[in-house]
Amino acid sequence: MMEISFIKLSPTQNMTVLILSDVADQRRAEVAARLLAYDSVFAEQAGYVLQPSKAGANAALQMMGGEFCGNATMSLAAYLAEQERLVKGETREYQLQVSGTDELVPCRIKRLEDGYEGTVKMPLPLGTRKITLATDCGVVQAKLISFSGIAHIVLPISLGVSSEEAERRLPQWNEEIGADALGALIVNESTLEVHPVVYVPAIQTVTHERGCGSGAAAIACDQLYSTGGTHTRVEVRQPGGVICAEVFAEGGTIRDLTIQAKVCIVARGIAYI
Secondary structure (H helix, E strand, C coil): CCEEEEEEEEECCCCEEEECCCCCHHHHHHHHHHHHCCCCCCCCEEEEEECCCCCCCCEEEEECCCCCCHHHHHHHHHHHHHHHCCCCCCEEEEEEEECCCCCCEEEEEEEECCEEEEEEECCCCCEEEEEEEEECCEEEEEEEEEECCEEEEEEEHHHCCCHHHHHHHHHHHHHHHCCCCEEEEEEECCCCEEEEEEEECCCCEEEECCCCHHHHHHHHHHHHHHHCCCEEEEEEEECCEEEEEEEEEECCEEEEEEEEEEEEEEEEEEEEC
16 A cells, blocks of 8 residues: 555645655556546546656646646745745745656746635636537637647637537547647636536546637737737636636737736645555
8 A cells, every 4th residue: 555645625626636755657547537526535637746857947846647737837836935934925936847748837926815716827828719529519610729738729619519529538539639738618608607628648538628728828819810919918717716817929920928817725635556
């Protein structure tokens, strides 16, 4: 039996387990999957907190599927702030080495009365394109917004694709797209209410996420691409709460992209695997 030290956090209810114990590379996927199980710690995603290999990084995060995750990045920053015992109103900025991107990710964290407010500078989108998808309603066109480590399909509710259908079809859709992780964002474009479903092929999981940071970033980018403007700030309403996303463009190219949300630490302890 293995004893695994962990901390569990809630960034907009996107329940995240950060694994603090040293686990051999070949066992990481197995251990993480076990921790996520209903009869264990139970969460939507897991990542390993590691010693950074890049100069200037405060810590490193390796997600269990090798994907990039803004919410998990925010969670790591909250964990570091908790270690530093920040007091209410105090702020820190961390440079984090995160799977799915080659650049250090800046994350600013502020201590609140009952948790933390995190602001993550997200990797910039690699681009957007129209794709054709086979669905229960026939062949439809949708937009694909790609980032390093994850891509998102924006699916307005008018297309008739449910989150349950997206769960079933994401592995099939990704056979052609070939993303490290692929999200489907079922969005009500008038209210910006979004139901995110994310497929991670490396570990063969499909998750209905309560809150998806990169999904909120994708919605902001989609809004900007649609209007051709230079600045957009949106409040993306997801099942777990609101994630704010802000994007700036110059000369038709996105130059800056951030997300902001609340993070709470909900548990810390030892799991037995």
